[in-house]
Each structure stands twice: as C-alpha cells, then as structure tokens.
Amino acid sequence: MRKFLDKDFLLTNETGKFLYHDHAQTPIYDYHCHLSPKEIFENKHxxxxxxxxxxxxxxxxxxxxxxxxxxxxxxxxxxxxxxxxxxxxxxxxxxxxxxxxxxxxxxxxxxxxxxxxxxxxxxxxxxxxxxxxxxxxFRPRGLIVKSNVKVICTTDDPLDDLIYHRKLKDVFDVKVLPTFRPDKGNYIERDTFLPWIDDLSKSLGSPVESFDQLLDALKVRIEYFHKLGCRLADHGLDTVSYRSDYTLDQADIIFRKKLNGQNLTDEDITIYKSAFFHELGKMYHKLDWTLQIHIGALRNNNKRMLKLIGPDTGFDSISDETFAGQLSNMLSDLDEHNLLPRVILYVLNPRDNYVIGTMIGNFQGQDIRGKIQFGSGWWFNDQKDGMTMQLSALANLGLLGNFVGMLTDSRSFLSYTRHEYFRRILCNLIGCWVENGEFPNDRKLLGSIVENICYNNANDYFKL
Structure with missing residues (x-):
C-alpha cells in the first residue's frame, strides 16, 4: 500500500517519476490568476x-x-x-x-x-x-518567492488605475503584470453595464455616448495597460454570441438604445457583442497581445443566495449550450484579414474538449508555435480527471509539446501547489504512454517536452 501523499504521489510508473523529479521542477509562470496586486504590494499580514x-x-x-x-x-x-x-x-x-x-x-x-x-x-x-x-x-511576497514564481498576470477591469502594479515594479523582483478583462463592457444586457459606462466616462473626463466613443475610450485604456506591461486580455463568454454580418452603425444604434433605457432584443445583444469582440480583437492583434477566452459558465444559479451574499460566492456551474459555429466565425472573421491575435481557449464543459481540440487546428501558423492554444483544465476541470482529459484531447488532436501549461486561476497565495499537482499528472500520463510503447523512451526528448510545458513554452509564447 502506498503512503498518503508521498514523494511519488500520483506517479504510478518509473518514467513518470523520472520526469517529475528530474525535469518538472521548473519555475512557475502564472499567466492567469485572480491574486490581489494590492495585497502583494502591501505584503499583507x-x-x-x-x-x-x-x-x-x-x-x-x-x-x-x-x-x-x-x-x-x-x-x-x-x-x-x-x-x-x-x-x-x-x-x-x-x-x-x-x-x-x-x-x-x-x-x-x-x-x-x-x-x-x-x-x-x-x-x-x-x-x-x-x-x-x-x-x-508567510506574507504574499514570501509565499510567491517560496513557490519559485517568475511571472504573475492578474485579472483587471479596464477602469483599474493599476497603481499597485506600478508600485510593485520598484519593490518586487517577480513580475506582477495586469490583464485586460473588459467583461463589464461586453455584457450590455446586465445591470452593471450603465454604471460601468458612467465610471468609464468619469475616468476619461468626457462622456461616452456612442459606440465609436466607447471603442476610443477602450483604446485609451488598452494603451495604458500596455505601458504597464500588460500583454494579455481575457474575455469571459458564458455563452458565445456572435454574428459576422454586424455593422458598426448597428452597434451604435444598440448602444444608444441602452443609454436611453430602451429594451434590447436578443438580436440587439448579439450584434453589440459581435462588434465589441471583433473591434477589441483587432486592437489586441496590433499590440501583439494574447487573447484568452473562457467559455461555458452558468453563473448565479441560486437567486436567493445571490441576493443575500452576491456573485462569485460558489453558486456557479457548467453550462451545456453549444457554440462551435459562432466561435469559428469569431476567429475566422479576424483571421480573414490577418488580425487574429494569439488565442487561448478554455472550456468549462469537458464535453467540449474535442470541439476546442479541433477548433485550434483551424487557425494555426503564421510563424508562431501553438498560436491558438487549448487552455488547461479550467475551474471544475482543474482536477485529476479533468486535466487528464484535457491533456489527452490536446495530444490526440494537436501538439501537446507546444502547450503553454498550467495556470493558477486562484485568489489564494497558497494555491501554487496546484502547479505541482498538474505536473505530477502530466508526467505520469506521458510516462504511461512511454511504458506502453506508444512513444520512444528518449529521456532527453521527454525531459525537454516536460520542461517546455511546465515553463519554457509560456515564457516564449507570452514574451513577458
């Protein structure tokens, strides 16, 4: 009987043990998380x-x-x-x-x-x-250093002044960089939209009263984020709403309808979101950013608890809506004019692993290894079965060796052990393939694959 959580935890074969102990002990490149830059700067006790x-x-x-x-x-x-x-x-x-x-x-x-x-x-x-x-x-910076983290990318609203990112540059050797998360500007149907537009207007010192003005305002914020080292955007798309035949004039009419308190149709919402995504995608491409897209959360299911304690408190689950055709059009419309940025696609429903595993192959190339990535097992999937399914789908349908690896996606400074958890699962899976005779026992090659997935690929891909 194995001892609980021993040095070979989750490692069931000799090749996996070798790969984990000899090649998976790389630094951590945490390119997506929800850590607080304020807590890092203040080094909270x-x-x-x-x-x-x-x-x-x-x-x-x-x-x-x-x-x-x-x-x-x-x-x-x-x-x-x-x-x-x-x-x-x-x-x-x-x-x-x-x-x-x-x-x-x-x-x-x-x-x-x-x-x-x-x-x-x-x-x-x-x-x-x-x-x-x-x-x-055991304060944030000490825990980050102890975890051997080299880069942290937080998740930040476009209106954030990023003051703590600026301050951290002078006091902390680990790079703590912002990520542009414009969800409040995308979800025009939500109650949070108009207050967010008001705050955007105040931050610029001039009213945002048209769709063109919204895009101009977001361009200003994107350029501000870029100056402070941001090279990633992140869009949370609970559902993928997109149509290729939108026009900017239509988006403007819908935006003004919302400002005037008029009701929007489902078609209005889709047209607005299509324009919003496409126009921002072009901005990201121009600045050589990476766009992350998180797909498939069914949020705030318990209305009673939402009223009592608010959103993001543990009442979300997996959605089962289909999206392949609309996602394909979203990516294709940017790619058609060579305006598609690097993209990482995450899905919450493991049913969709093969949708994403095949979708990424449609838009690769342009001298970028793994330009379109199938993101690691996300949220409800960042566990043994979920990670194994994601890794296996990617290996079956694409190039696992080009994968940019694990991210923390957490608000906890202790959660870096999830990288260890991922790396053990990765090494064991590769070890199984080798010991089953499905891949050569070339230890130098295998070691480089593991090191690349754990750190090197992300370091090369994000250029941070």
Whole structure:
C-alpha cells in the first residue's frame, strides 16, 4: 500500500517519476490568476489561517454547504476558528475530491505539517499554522518567492488605475503584470453595464455616448495597460454570441438604445457583442497581445443566495449550450484579414474538449508555435480527471509539446501547489504512454517536452 501523499504521489510508473523529479521542477509562470496586486504590494499580514485559507475560496465554500455547514461559518460573521474547524470536519468526507489533495499539499509544502487534517487534528494545526503566519515568509511576497514564481498576470477591469502594479515594479523582483478583462463592457444586457459606462466616462473626463466613443475610450485604456506591461486580455463568454454580418452603425444604434433605457432584443445583444469582440480583437492583434477566452459558465444559479451574499460566492456551474459555429466565425472573421491575435481557449464543459481540440487546428501558423492554444483544465476541470482529459484531447488532436501549461486561476497565495499537482499528472500520463510503447523512451526528448510545458513554452509564447 502506498503512503498518503508521498514523494511519488500520483506517479504510478518509473518514467513518470523520472520526469517529475528530474525535469518538472521548473519555475512557475502564472499567466492567469485572480491574486490581489494590492495585497502583494502591501505584503499583507494574515491574522490567521481562516483569512488566508478560507476567505474568498468558493471551492471550499461549496464543499462546506454540501456538508450542511451554516452560512455564518462559511461567508458570514462566525468565529474564525470555528470556520476552520468546520472546514476540517468537511475534509473528513472529501475522499476522491481534489480539495483533499490541495489542502494537504499546502500544509506540507508551506507549513511542514504532514498530519492529515480532521476535527481531531484541527486545534493543533490551527495553532501551528497561525504561529507560522507571524513570519515574513508567510506574507504574499514570501509565499510567491517560496513557490519559485517568475511571472504573475492578474485579472483587471479596464477602469483599474493599476497603481499597485506600478508600485510593485520598484519593490518586487517577480513580475506582477495586469490583464485586460473588459467583461463589464461586453455584457450590455446586465445591470452593471450603465454604471460601468458612467465610471468609464468619469475616468476619461468626457462622456461616452456612442459606440465609436466607447471603442476610443477602450483604446485609451488598452494603451495604458500596455505601458504597464500588460500583454494579455481575457474575455469571459458564458455563452458565445456572435454574428459576422454586424455593422458598426448597428452597434451604435444598440448602444444608444441602452443609454436611453430602451429594451434590447436578443438580436440587439448579439450584434453589440459581435462588434465589441471583433473591434477589441483587432486592437489586441496590433499590440501583439494574447487573447484568452473562457467559455461555458452558468453563473448565479441560486437567486436567493445571490441576493443575500452576491456573485462569485460558489453558486456557479457548467453550462451545456453549444457554440462551435459562432466561435469559428469569431476567429475566422479576424483571421480573414490577418488580425487574429494569439488565442487561448478554455472550456468549462469537458464535453467540449474535442470541439476546442479541433477548433485550434483551424487557425494555426503564421510563424508562431501553438498560436491558438487549448487552455488547461479550467475551474471544475482543474482536477485529476479533468486535466487528464484535457491533456489527452490536446495530444490526440494537436501538439501537446507546444502547450503553454498550467495556470493558477486562484485568489489564494497558497494555491501554487496546484502547479505541482498538474505536473505530477502530466508526467505520469506521458510516462504511461512511454511504458506502453506508444512513444520512444528518449529521456532527453521527454525531459525537454516536460520542461517546455511546465515553463519554457509560456515564457516564449507570452514574451513577458
């Protein structure tokens, strides 16, 4: 029987063990996350493990709700120790859940704690971890350095002043760069749209009253982001709404209708979003940015809890809408005029892995290795089965050796152990293929493939 979480955790073959221990220990290139640049600059001191471990982590919150824990001990004002204790009790039932592995990896790698967490061990682990949090190494910058991170790309609204990104350049050796996330400008049908347009107008000192003025305003913001090192945009498309026959005049009429409080039809919304995406895509291409597209979240399912505690609190799931034709047109319309930027496509529904795995092959080339990428297992898929399915689909349909690898997509400074988790899964999968006689046992070649996926490909691809 294997020991729990030993040095060969998830490694079931000798080739995989060799690849992981000898070639997967590269730095981390975290090109997509939701870390706070303010917390990094201020080098926040965490008062206890609940603040560091449970605050903002909707993965953990969902498990606690499934165990019947009262909301006061999840997102409410319950005692911090009791929140930690309740989470420890939940983990006792989390057999087969990646959270069990992630939490124990974090305790081992950062705190040197090898006890399994439970109701019984919670008091001692709470005390030991809180003692460690008094040390400078357990503030954000210390945790980043300890994790061997070289680049961090945060996720930022176009209106963000990026003040902490500017300040960090002078005090921190790790690159902390912004990513342009214009979702509030895309979702014209949402209640957040008009307040966001008002804020955009205020930030520019002039009203945004037409679609052309909106594009001009976003161009100004894109150029500002670019000056501060931004080279990535990110569009969250819960559904892919696109039609090729839009006109800018139509988009302008729809934009003005929204400003005037008129109701929009589904066709209006699609036309606006088509123009919004296409025109921004051209701007990204001009500046040699990479465009990330996240597809397929079904958000805010629980309306009662949305009213009580707001969005992004653990009530989202996987959507099952189809999108292949519209996504193809989105990419093709830019590619037709050689205006398609580098693109990374992420899907939340693993049903769509082969849709994306084949879609990326339609728009490759132009002297860029892996110009169009199939993004790593995202959100509900960043676990053993989800990662294996994504890696296998990419290998079957494209070039796994050109993959830009794992990202954190997290708000937690402890979540860098997920890179270790990914790398173990990657090495084991490759090792299985080799030991099954499906790929040569050329250790030099295999080592370079692993090193490239873990770090080198991202370093070359993003040019940061």
């Amino acid at each position: 965490y008062k206890n493990m609940t603040e560091l471990w449970l605050s903002g982590d909707h993965y953990k919150w969902r498990l606690m709700r499934s165990h019947g824990i009262q909301e006061t001990f999840i997102t409410g004002d319950g005692d911090d120790y009791m929140k930690f204790y309740h989470f420890a009790s939940v983990l006792e039932t989390a057999i087969g859940n990646p959270m069990y592995h992630w939490c124990h990896l974090e305790l081992q790698r950062y705190f040197g704690i090898y006890d399994t967490i439970s109701r019984k061990t919670a008091p001692a682990i709470w005390k030991a971890c809180n003692e460690k949090l008094k040390e400078d190494d």
